Amino acid sequence: MTTTSDERVDRAADHRPEPASPGATPGVGAPGRPARAPHAPADTGLATYLLRLGDDALVLGQRLCQWITRAPMIEEDLALSNIALDLIGHARTLLTLAGRLDGTGRTEDDLAFTRHERDFTNTLLTELPNGDFAVTVARQLAYTHYASLHYEALAGCPDRELAAFGARAVKEVAFHRLHADRWVRRLGGGTAESARRMQRGLERVWPYTAELFDEDDLVRRLAAAGTVPSPAPLRPVWEQRVTEVVTGAGLTVPVPSWRARGGRSGLHTEEFTDLIGELQSVRRQFPGGTW
Amino acid sequence: MSAPTAVTGEAGQEEPLTRFEALIAQGGTIEPRDWMPDGYRRMLIRQIAQHAHSEIIGMQPEGAWLTRAPSLHRKSVLIAKVQDEAGHGLYLYSAAETLGVDRADLLDALHLGRQRASATFNHPALTWADTGAIAWLTDGAAVINQAPLCRTSYGPYARAMRRVCQEEAFHVRQGYDLMRALCEGTPEQKAMAQDAVDRWWLPAVALMFGPPDTEAGGADARTAALGAAVSRRAMAWGIKRHTNDELRQRFVDQCVPQAERLGLTLPDPAIRWNEERGHYDFTPIDWDTYRTALGDDTHWARRRIDHRRTAHEDGAWVREAATAYAAREEAGASADASGPAVPRQAQEERA
Structure with missing residues (x-):
């Protein structure tokens, strides 16, 4: 964990200007700001931020891998593996950038396979167990609409590599979002049972969606500096888009009586230990191995 | 399909069977709307369905390692491979559907044990190295077995196989590369690679090519004659192009030098170069060996079908x-x- 150095950076950030006024384009850096040169000296704040996004993609990709050979039809084995492949690809780029920026020189694999559960900073939404197909579709709906907005905003950020990543990822996520939207419609408008399950799936995951838009000191500082998008302004757009899909499918957007948080600070679900244990098992069995 | 009916008396029209045979003889392709003998249709449905079933059952042993792949690069490669197999399953079920059967019925036949997948996958993938051995050896066998099918006489099958073979050839290279990384790693990693090869060699060399169909391949005179008769019919119809034993020899000839380069031992003490034949000798896959390799009615054979059936029922x-x-x-x-x-x-x- 890089908590100590983050705190130091965050304290330094206290003297920075306040975030852009509400209504400004979400998350895009101040105009005229010079682009940060790639491979600049260690920026642990940005590295921590990238690690969060990378962990989201890695952990959700890992969950989707668990569907493969278990999907309701071969087309879905294909679709879910396609999405998992893109997510692992996103994780690889983000973890690589994070390892380079934090000054430790850790590779994507160092970050994925040698950290402990408590070091992962993905949102709890991404680690939720797959449940039935409707739970997975609900989780995909929430995540893909968020990722789509977030990556679109990242595409406008000043760091050239990060912007290039955002521009590429947003195109891929557009397909994932389409896939989720279509399944919400099919299940909502399919049979009475599928509608009941889809509604239950939404109820299951909705308390976990708020964490996607949480801002802590680190994010506020990075967003204020125009380095990364601010997630909070993305939320109303997200709400509007998912509501359109959910109500269009004859379903109701849940109003959760509670909200989950903790993933971003390494406080995970109990099931997460198994997920990480499985992810790292082979690598840990062969210390010093080359793969 | 009804029996061929002779169309006579009308100028320019021949009997369908004659036309069919002439087309096969010229190396032409038969398309879904063309007339074809019942036996040809049945043989194709059986072969294509078994092939499609093998693709989707074959996703399981490797699919079980997706969550444990030891690097993100290997994880991506494995996801892509398993995804390809799902895609092959789809092309092949679609090819079978052009013959008048339904995918849902074929899947039911698989789930109820009326049709089968290749018995190769009745074997468990016990370690990470198994994913490499499967890709290198069983996909390697599949490419040799299937390359001639790109020229098979039934158009939709041949076209599906052209895509399948291109992707399979890529899988073989990835499998070999995975094994190479293990062999260049720690002694424990190399031991894991050798153990996987010890367990996957026989399923690949025996099961991927079918039972012996020549005396040279290890069948006695009677079974060789029977096998040869089946192969001959498939060859006469242009469905098959070579005997099982010819393809098996081609596979052994390809694998031996590759194993040498990796520093792995193929678990057959009889393997040695035969100058006279210009091929590697190996222990013939006789019927006893073949039956042993089948692993029918084992825990794993049942697990594969149960896994499929559960996914199907849950979905x-x-x-x-x-x-x-x-x-x-x-x-x-x-x-x-x-x-x-x-x-x-x-x-x-x-x-």
């Missing part, structure tokens, strides 16, 4: 929903192009 409500939704969309589109979908409350009342 039944999803498929029903998709069908109901599609039917409603279609009805809505024909009744009123701009009309809203039926509200859920109304659906529930109907249900």
Whole structure:
């Protein structure tokens, strides 16, 4: 964990200007700001931020891998593996950038396979167990609409590599979002049972969606500096888009009586230990191995 | 299909069987709307369905390692490979459907044990190295076995196989590369690679090519004659191009030098170069060996089908929903192009 150095950076950030006024384009850096040169000296704040996004993609990709050979039809084995492949690809780029920026020189694999559960900073939404197909579709709906907005905003950020990543990822996520939207419609408008399950799936995951838009000191500082998008302004757009899909499918957007948080600070679900244990098992069995 | 009926008396028209045989003899392709003998259709359905089933059952041993792949690069490669196999399953079921069967019925036949997948996958993938051994050896065998099928006489099958073979050839290289990384790693990693090869060699060399169909391949005179008769018919129809034993020899010839380069030992002490034949000798795959390799009625053979059946049953409500939704969309589109979908409350009342 890089908590100590983050705190130091965050304290330094206290003297920075306040975030852009509400209504400004979400998350895009101040105009005229010079682009940060790639491979600049260690920026642990940005590295921590990238690690969060990378962990989201890695952990959700890992969950989707668990569907493969278990999907309701071969087309879905294909679709879910396609999405998992893109997510692992996103994780690889983000973890690589994070390892380079934090000054430790850790590779994507160092970050994925040698950290402990408590070091992962993905949102709890991404680690939720797959449940039935409707739970997975609900989780995909929430995540893909968020990722789509977030990556679109990242595409406008000043760091050239990060912007290039955002521009590429947003195109891929557009397909994932389409896939989720279509399944919400099919299940909502399919049979009475599928509608009941889809509604239950939404109820299951909705308390976990708020964490996607949480801002802590680190994010506020990075967003204020125009380095990364601010997630909070993305939320109303997200709400509007998912509501359109959910109500269009004859379903109701849940109003959760509670909200989950903790993933971003390494406080995970109990099931997460198994997920990480499985992810790292082979690598840990062969210390010093080359793969 | 009905028996061939002679069309006579009309100028320019020949008997369908004659036309079919002439087309095969010229190396032409048979297309779904062309007349074909019942036996040809049955043989194709059986072969294509078994091949499709093998692709989707074959996803399981490797699929089990997706969550444990030891690097993100290897994880991506494995996801892509398993995804390719799902895709091959789809092409092949589609090719089978052009012969008048339904994918759902073929899957039922697999789940109920009326049709089979390749017995190769009745064996468990016990370690990470198994994913490499499977890709290198069984996909390597598949490429040799399937390359001639790119020229098979039935058009939709040949076209599906051209795509399948291109992707399989890539899998073989990836499998070899995975094994190479293990062999260049720690002694423990190399031992894991050797153990995987020890367990996957026989399933690959025996099962991927089918039972012996020549005396040279290890069959006694009677079974060789029987096997040869089946192969001969498939070859006469242009479905098959070589005997099982010819292809098996080609596979051994390809693998031995590769194993030497990796520093791995293929678990057959009889393997040695035969200058006279210009091929590697190996222990013939006789019927006893073949039956041993089959692993029929073992825990793993049952597990593969149970896994498939469970996924299919768990997903039944999803498929029903998709069908109901599609039917409603279609009805809505024909009744009123701009009309809203039926509200859920109304659906529930109907249900």
